[in-house]
Amino acid sequence: MIRTDEASYLAAAPEPTARPGVWTRSHALRRTTLVLFALCCWQVGALVIHNDVFPTVPAFLTAAGQDIPTPQLWQSVGATLAGWSLGLLAAVVIAVPAGLLIGLSTTLDVATRISISFLQAIPSIVLLPLTVLVLGATLQMKVVLVAIAATWPLLMHAIYGVREVDHVAKETAQSYHLGRRLRALFLYLPSAGAFVATGLRISATIGLMVCIAAEVLSSTPGIGEQILLRGSNGADPASAFVYFVAAALLGMTISVVFRRIERAALFWHPGQRNRQGA
């Protein structure tokens, strides 16, 4: 029984085929070249566009030199990270047990199917006006919003992980008369764990997106608020870019870290073994 509703979260993206952790010199050289290439493109683009908003690379570097030592930048990063991490934690605590439960019971699965696929289609950011009215422009508001957004991918993947346990493995466990505890440990945990790790990576990315969106939209302290403040009035566009790049680096770090977690959770999967060999 394969259902396609949740497919919007599954098979999201190709994984980079490079082996993690192996950092050769040619690798580093290529990365450096790429960064220089990107900076050149930026500079050319800025010169072509030529307006007050889009800073050239030197203007950006000057602004970065001014902003990086200020506590403001680091406080903003901290405020964003606080909202994101607490929200993600709440989502894990809610969604993973719920998902495992729904996945194990066909009755629950059928009963919740339509409600879940409807609710997950609502972009959680539309709840922002409501949460701001109820909770104000506070950390709690960000946490609630991130938790709602991050719940769906985790829930879907937890349900899927339990249901998609390999048939052969399931029958093998049955014919060996494995007890409940052993089956949970060796049959359900590896499969569900791998799926949940994928869900966690997607949730982490979506959560950060929503957290910064909430800061932009409601002027709650954080990176998003600073980008809006510095950018929108034309006050200090180069500085807005510094904060934007900080957000981008944060996003990249989170993506790399959670991809590693995902890979670690998938250690048993044949595809993963092949990938490491390749």
Next chain:
Amino acid sequence: MATHVTTIRRTMEFAVPAALLAGWWFLGQLGVHSFYFPPLREIWASFQQTWLFARVGSDVVPTLSAIALGYAASVVVGIAVGVLLGLLPRVNEFLTPLFDFFRALPSSAAVPILIVLLGVGMSMKIAVVMFSALWTIILNTSDAVGSVDPVARETSLSYHLRPFDRLMRVVLPSASPQIVAGMRVALNQSIILVIISEIIVSSSGIGYFIENAQWTFDITGMWSGLLLIGVIGFALTKLFQLVERRVLAWHRGLHRKAQL
């Protein structure tokens, strides 16, 4: 016996959501509601008044056309760039980390900057959608085109298929399942980003309506907008699935055969 169980489950699949809605409705009738969570009856009344069809032209059409235009532009550009990169493996290998960087960054952070750069209007909304949706499509396409089955590729080469035919008959069909997977993720992002940009700054659209309802404390109006976006998101997802099932029917058939 088995069919009996299936019938019960089928009924439950629809009965449970209906029961939930009915429960919300009757709780409201019984007087269990608060300022922020109005009874469903009032929300429905507001929904009818607002969206059937008074504000369709002024708010629903701008939102939907921004989603459609931004998404279409992302798909066209993304597939074109992705195919090109997939055919040039060395360039692809060099540039992939850059696209990966753009995909990983929280696209909501770019919205204020794009607004200042492009002003308020349709072009800004389209740019915002592209900035979030493009990278997934590029990465999925280039990866899929780059990993076409070598046997199929070499066979088409040795039969001297013209490059265009090779692209249309061998490369794109074999890459299509993964391209479609990228397009599905991109559709979700398009909807979210249009709503965000409308909430920040706009003079029309469903996001603008919701934001406006918040400022005027029109809570039931806000809920009706929320409901509408839920319906739109749900409908677009279902529509995508229908098209996908049609377009990739050959793929599913093939897989079923391979499993037998």
